[in-house]
Amino acid sequence: MSEASERSRPDVTDTPLRVQGLEKQFGGITAVDGATFEVERGTLTGLIGPNGAGKSTTFNLITGMLTPDAGTVTFDGEDITGLTPHRIADRGLVRTFQIARELKEMTVLENMMLAPKGQRGERLWRSVLPVTRASVVEQETELLDRVWETLEFFDIEHLAEEYAGNLSGGQRKLLEMARALLTDPDVLLLDEPFAGVNPTLERRLLEHIHELRDQGYTFLLVEHDMDLIMNNCRHVIVMHQGRILTEGTPAEVKANEDVVEAYLGGDV
Template identity: 65%
Template sequence: MTASSDVDATDETELDDADADERAADPDATGRPAEPLLEVDSLTKSFGGIDALNGVTFDVTAGMLTGLIGPNGAGKSTTFNVISGVFPPDSGTVRFGGEDVTGLAPNETASRGLVRTFQMAREFRNMTVLENLMVAPKAQVGETAWRSVLPGARGAVSDQEEEVFERAWSMLEFFDIDHLALENAGNLSGGQRKLLELARALMLDPEMLLLDEPFAGVNPSLESKLLERIETLRDRGQTFLLVEHDMDLIMEHCERVIVMHQGRTLVTGTPEEVQSQEEVVEAYLGGNVA
């Protein structure tokens, strides 16, 4: 090889190294943000002297489907309740999008783009499926007495209603429940209610969704449909933190997994990394975990 070739090869190697350094320094090049979207730091919460959370710490990267797992009583639902503002923490912080949202009420966290669902769907049973979706979007003008008499005021309401209706119908079609649009939500099956709840949560335009056991009580057919919709949304950039007891589902579909045990964070990593940890096996089998 000539001297010139040696120089060219060296320059090419240096350029490759520089590109790699640039990708590492600028995660946008790989589609990932530089900072976590959700940061949970040292959360504690006690009920009647019993520690439900004891220093829970983890973060969630934007655009990922992250699983939160652990044995019964590990503190998963309490973690969700504290993050979403249902309970205030005794100590610790929750940051979302770089903003401290610790202790904010659920409606305040939702208005910032952090929205959750519940283990048991909480639909408005006496309203139709379509009405359940249309009631969800924030900052709706709504009906008032003065709008009914002031010239032009009713037009703004009508325009907004039409926009919300179109969004709601698109959501119904996306979840394949448009045929149930005029059905009372209380008449839906458990799986259909889970689809409705996720669709309603998305009507809030969330940046991140906390899904608390979305597949519980769902038959395999609807579970597959719901999972397919979640992955489609993830591929579009939606961020999910998912509590689920089906370990095969978590390990197959989540990009990152957080394991809790006895109110604290035990392990975080890829599914492969988590499955290789002996303390995770011990936690699920009831062994002593250091």
């Protein structure tokens, strides 16, 4: 993608995402217990752990889907703890979901056109007054070009006129990632993007993620498949029972006896 290949965001920090002491309880159950970690800019970082480790809840706390009981989330030096999801997304911290959330009664193209921020046509007076109508049309033309470029990048341009509800599970994952990219994110949080995806499509998704990472995007990837994470991420964070069990390079994590114990279901 030509536009993404030369990203010129001002680097507020080399560590755009910092999570400090996050806690969340549901009744008497502690889902996240003091989670603390950082994500470096321009990297693909993996967040793994057995089922019920607290990975998705941590994602929900970071992105405003849930409010933490304690702890902070800092994004590009700004405390975003407790902000609403759309305000967090507007700042450039965008997520996808384990189950894709496309608008089923709209076409793929229509789903994509809704994603970019700051569209002039969203305000009625700008689309009606003759003085501003031309600028609305000009922007929509530019957005349409971006949409087609992104569809082509993800190899789903042939599905542009198809209703999103008719797509396969893998195609919906591609659509969701493509739509997220159109928001011009700084950091993308991917919640099990390979769940329910066949091996061929999984390879395509991984190729797209690596290419985007090479272009300057930052990824935090939640995944339960340890081999996939170890083979694709430079830094790995392991959760167990709501806590950060360990983190480091894939080699360091593989050599950690506590990680092996956690995945085998023993006591840590």
